Amino acid sequence: MHRILVDQQKITKTTPDEVADRALEPGEARLALESFALTANNVTYAASGFAIGYWKFFPTGVEGQGLVPVWGVAKLVESRADDLTEGTRLYGFYPMAESLIITPEVSSRGNVTDVAAHRKDLPAVYNSYIPVGDTTPEQDHLRALLQPLLATSYLLADWLEDNGIFGAEQVIVGSASSKTGLGLCKYLAENAGRGFRIVGLTSSRNKAFVERLGACDSVLTYDEIDRIAKVPSVYVDMAGNAEVKAALHAHLKDQMKHSAAVGISHWDRFNPAVELEGVKPQFFFAPAQIAKRREDWGPGEIDRRIGEAFMRVASEASGWLDVKVHQGLESALEVYAALASGQANPQEGHVIRIA
Structure with missing residues (x-):
């Protein structure tokens, strides 16, 4: 089996690797x-x-080397499990590799959970695999590109509204050009009676792209933070850029009512030791909101709402997303490098096709 190892201490360093199938x-x-x-x-x-445990999902057996999780579709090619037959196609959480061995448990609804010992204490949402039948490659690509990100977007919007937007008059979305940031802006904008503004923050090269999508009330670049109104605010940070976060906290001071940390795509500018004015940022963990809503609404309802929300935005994707398909596992090396260095174009969605 071929796989791509990532240095756990220097995540831009990747190594193609091959191990025998057991x-x-x-x-x-x-x-x-x-x-x-x-x-x-x-x-x-x-x-x-390390902080959240993503390296734990797919152990490599190689000290200091990890497998980065990805979302995609795989076909069952060999089975010693009673309830899962060869040929079944499953969408879910996989390693950046050619194959994965799971210990499947099939529910009455047909969903599959990997109950392997090393995954039992990890968040359940990542251990679940969904049969997809005979979908087209285009459907598979769009699902893998957008469903995990838009699910997070929807859960963020739901969580903010569940908390009364923390009493804020504006929601500031960092890295608004990212797919998760874009989705959050769109879901927040669906609230017709909202009493808050949506402010998108992005780089100068992506400003026109975010403006064109029309989900924000205003779009500002990172060097225009001083133009943000000093009113009660919530910041949702997709990038983890310490300088941007510090500048925003210093500008808003006690008007910052909540600061949510979601992603660290600007990982090279992430510095949790930086002193910030006002409220302390809190990490948003999507599985926690899923668990809360399952208790609030009962089984299946949050999944239904996420599915409907995904379709609303994904149906418009052809207008702003250019899907780039790359052939072969090793093509992931260049794509991952561009993403890790912040060079990727937000209008493009990259898919690695192996079979």
């Missing part, structure tokens, strides 16, 4: 990846691999 144990199944997406989200997985 024999399956009773109850196990082997999945061969067909395709997966690469986005800034995967860089966040690597940058927070």
Whole structure:
């Protein structure tokens, strides 16, 4: 099996690697990846691999080397599990590799959970695999590119509204050109009676792109922070850029009512030791909001709402997303490098096709 190892201390350093396929144990199944997406989200997985536990999902057996998780579709090619047959195609959380061995447990609804011992204490949402049947490659690509990010976007919007926007008059979305940032702006804008403004923050090269999408009330660049109104505010940070966060906190001071840390795509500018004025940033963990809503609304409802929200935005994707398909696992090396160095174009979505 070919795989791509990532240095856990220097996440821009990648190494193509090959290991022999091991024999399956009773109850196990082997999945061969067909395709997966690469986005800034995967860089966040690597940058927070120790803090949140993303390195734990797919152990490599190589000290200091990890497998970055990706979202994609794989086909079951070998099975010693009673409830899962060969040929089944599953969408879910995979390593940046050609295959994965899971210990599947199939629910009455047909969803599959990997109950392997090393994953049992990890967040359940990442251990769940969904049968996708005979979908087209285009459907697979769009799902892998957008579903995980837009799910986070929807959960952020739901969490903000669940908390009364923390009494704020404006929500400031950092890295508004990212797919998660874009989705959050769009879901917040759906609230017709909202009593708050949506302010998108982005780089100068991406400002026109964010403005064109029309989800923000205003779009400012990172060097225009002093133009942000000094009113009660919430900051949702997708990038983790310490300088931007410090400048924004210093500008708003006690008007910053909540500062949410979501991603660290600007991992090289992330510095949790930087002293900030006002409220202390708090990490937003999407699985926690899922768990809360499952308790609030009952089984299946939050999943239904996330699915509907995904379709609302994904149906418009052809107008702003250019899907780039790359052939072969090793093509991921160049794409990942561009994402990790911040060189990727937000209008592009990158998919690695293996089979």
